[in-house]
Amino acid sequence: MDNINLALAVVFQLCQSLLVVALAPLLTGWVGQCRAWLQNRSGPGLLQPYRTLHKLFLKEALLADNASPLFRATPYILFGCMWLAAAIIPIIAVDLPFSQAADVIALVGVFALARVFIALAAMDIGTSFGSMGARREMLVSFLAEPALLMVFFTSSLISQSTQLPHIVETFSHHAFVLYPSLAFASIAFLMIMLAENARIPVDNPATHLELTMIHEAMILEYSARHLALIEWASSLKLFAYMTIGFALFFPYGIAEVGNWGALPLAIVALLLKLTVAGAGLAGLEAMLAKMRIFRVPEFLGTAFLLAVLGLLIHFLLGA
């Protein structure tokens, strides 16, 4: 790759990352607004997450007396990991230079790294909620993580690559083919996305009811800018999962690097997909009820089995 192309690719990379970081709270706001409409409320408006973030950044950070450096570093690590995830995924353009540094297995690793740090930080203060949240989060993740890996494996086997850009290229350049293995994988992915992003039916992002919360229990001790970064990282995570879903199962409209003409179309396609997916998520959440914590392993076990089934079908049928 010569220098001009490389520079162009880096510009694309930066644009995509900044766009994602800026857009992520909007997606959370949109999902919240849809939920409000479905519940017959008028809702806080699309920009509420930005207002919340701004308010939190302005506040004075309160730290527990016994908080260790790990506790203070975790929000930044979390934000860094989610930013990295957003840089790997082909969101508006494929073949970004950074995507070679980490493939889908490393992407699962990034999510795992962030999760381990937030769980450790939750245990740092030593209140009962923190470690309860950490324990539940690890319970959810130890089934969701391998299931996610299996979903990635299925698409990697079809496209002969673990690089996301190549997976996207394979899928988007083909005529529309229905892969039976991917059908299983997509259902599994939906279930994993709900669990990993602390959505109903696994967790409820709007709850602070002691006995049911998972994610909120872990971040109970955070305040001000630390909390803001964690919230922002959570919305980035939701954004990342949605775009992974698009990349794997509906990769149409993503631009090539350097193809400026295709870029507006790519952004419009992305916004359209996000609007539909966000509304769909809100609809799903409005229809489902939160399940008991010990039903969660069954739910995720189903996701895991579906993902493995998808992989097996690929091995058996080669499709």
Add this chain to the structure above:
Amino acid sequence: MDEISILPIDVVGGVILLWIALGLFGLALYRHKSMICNVVFPLGAALSLLLAVTGLWGLGESADIAVLPLGLPDLPLHLRLDPLSAFFLILLGAASFGVSLYSAGYFKSMKGRVLGLLCLEYHLFLASMALVLLADDAYMFMVAWESMALSSYFLVTTDHKIPEIRRAGFLYLLIAHVGAIAILLSFGVMQAGHGIAAYTFDAMRANPLSSFWSSLAFLLALFGFGAKAGVLPMHVWLPEAHPAAPSPVSALMSGVMLKTAIYGLIRITFDLLDVHLWWWGVLVLALGLLTAIFGVMFAAVQGDMKRLLAYSSIENMGLLLVGIGLVIIFHVYGKNALAALALTATLYHSINHAFFKSLLFIGTGSILHATGERNMGHLGGLIRRMPWVAATLLIGVLSIAGLPPFNGFISEWLLLQAFLLSPGLPNSHINMLIPVAAAVIALAAALAAYVMVKFYGIIFLGQYREPGLEHAHDAGGWERAGLVWLAAGCVALGLAPVYVVQKLDLVTKMLLGQGLGNSTSGWLFIAPVDIERASYSPVYFLLAVLGVMLVTAWVVHRYYHGRVRRVPAWDCGFPAQNGRMQDTAEGFGQPIRRLFEPFFKIEREVPSPFDAQPRYHGQTDDQIWFFLYLPIKQLTVRLSAWTSLIQHGRIHVYLLYTFVTLIVLLAFV
């Protein structure tokens, strides 16, 4: 005048002799405790480093052979240093360097006489492990193997006045010897009755065996080395012996000694035997999967930190076995590039495990010294009292949980790539097995993260669970040096995979005739097959995360503010909380215990609500004890009881037996 050239094998031999000499020196110095600690152990560590460097040198050379004028008539001792032994010597040297440095500080509090003896056993243990790796005939191998087992047995039973430790040591010795018999028989099969000179490995390489005898030799070797490696169902000694041994010894046993079993299995399978059958691979793969998932499941419910690490070692040995199984399968079907990938992953994981498991074990040693407590439920909050141990162990925990950009991730990544490249094997049964195996590996890796969050969170984070913990002291100078070396190794192995894979290529080329290579130019990206298929760059990864963290922190502090106020933690409206109300290790493992209930044998005593002094007791045991070992024990007891019917201890009865035997024999003649 002839130029005297020194070969790597000479240096390794010198290191072994000097280790033995140092051990004897330490024994003689038992009155001068500080000499042993400040001179003998650091010198031993320097020798370890020399060994590692020599191994690195020997890795690039062709095989060196030495024949010692010792041994049996017609069978002198043969030594040989080839790339495979050189790699494991590097592993031994690099891990034991850190552990020996650490030992210099750790054993200071020990009584002089015990310390002198321990110093001898410790260095003999190191020397015999190096000899196992060098041995080039069955006799030398068995002598070294048994010295290794015996010296480690004595090290395990250092605190032999405690009955449980004696019991643990006995169990270890018993299983080690059952395994050793199987290995000896395996050598016997490979020697194939060709006289004593055929016990050299060279003769075994040259000796073609039919597939039946090859399979027999392989199965015996798998059993024997499996017993040492803690493969199901011979794993029972590990969780008993590791907690019993002093921490640096546990570190060496888990980090290095278990790898000698992997070395032995690789040596016999790929070097000495030339017939390979596909079902060997399936067997090893299945055993590895069972062992891995079993180990991590039990690690999740442990309350004792060293037992937890021992079960985690079982899991990691399972992963290594999975790697070896894949190598066999790919090799049988002639896919040598894939076999090279799986072998690289296996060897990479071996050295990774040597670093992070040694690190975690010596870390528990510091905690044990500082608090006198092995039960995690009585620890907590130590990150504030022991920053060095906490920081280095955080690296170890992240590595063992297989998180990027540390070393555990890379071997896992390589292993998963091997799975992903496997479609197209001609055997459809194996094609069905492979995705299931990949799923189990992913599950084990995710559970390992659970285990490690539990390990680190319960020990280091939160509030002090007991009042004495606020006086815990951090590790001393030597101990810090050992911890930092091993942690730095985890980081370096994680950041420079291209260099490591290049070195490992020399081993895979020797065993499979094909290396992995790296299809990219430059040292930043590892791409085992093709950059289009898969690539990973830990350096960029780390730089990106760190860069974003720093920029974010700068922006937040610059455009908003950096004000912080320290306040008491929120008490949820219940001010009487104390450190004892946090999650214990049992509490943290409860979801796993509940989820996998059928696999555990659980005994629980739950207090009634009216107890004045409520006491909770929970014990989770291994079902295998009850299904396998106790029946064997009962059978043995019953057989002995039957034999005792004819044993009276009276001399005239025995004379009668002799007489009857004589009559019977005469009747036949």
